[in-house]
Amino acid sequence: SDVYKRQTLPSALSTLSKLREIDLAINVFGGSIPAQLGNLPNLRNLILADNNFVGMIPSELSNITSLESLNLATNGLYGSIPADLQKLTSLSFLLLSDNRLTGTVPIGLGTLPNLRWLSLHTNRLSGPISVSYTHLRAHETGRNLV
Numbered sequence: 001s002d003v004y005k006r007q008t009l010p011s012a013l014s015t016l017s018k019l020r021e022i023d024l025a026i027n028v029f030g031g032s033i034p035a036q037l038g039n040l041p042n043l044r045n046l047i048l049a050d051n052n053f054v055g056m057i058p059s060e061l062s063n064i065t066s067l068e069s070l071n072l073a074t075n076g077l078y079g080s081i082p083a084d085l086q087k088l089t090s091l092s093f094l095l096l097s098d099n100r101l102t103g104t105v106p107i108g109l110g111t112l113p114n115l116r117w118l119s120l121h122t123n124r125l126s127g128p129i130s131v132s133y134t135h136l137r138a139h140e141t142g143r144n145l146v
Contacts (some may be wrong), residue, residue: 036062
């Protein structure tokens with residue numbers, strides 16, 4: 001049925017400047033995550049987990065300085081974690097597990113003052129995890145090349 005075909009996120013979503021939450025988890029959305037989502041200044045929660053998104057994490061998401069929760073887990077995302085995410089000083093939850101992310105974990109993520117939950121397991125990340133992550137309540141980094 002056409003209902004179950006992969007759908008991309010509508011571009012009009014990025015024009016809803018007063019939007020505070022996008023929760024589209026556990027759907028059949030695909031394609032890349034639109035960089036235009038970085039134009040949503042009031043967004044606090046961006047939850048796109050358990051979909052079929054592919055491509056790189058747009059660095060433009062770092063423009064959403066009000067973001068408290070970013071959940072992109074269980075997709076087909078690849079490439080490195082954008083270092084610009086360290087600009088998200090309100091971020092409490094960063095869930096990027098179960099993707100195909102590579103490279104190292106940006107050191108700047110450890111300086112995020114409100115980060116409490118970091119989930120990076122089941123990717124292809126390598127290298128050390130910064131000791132500056134001591135303020136985390138939970139972190140999951142297993143099943144990487146770390």
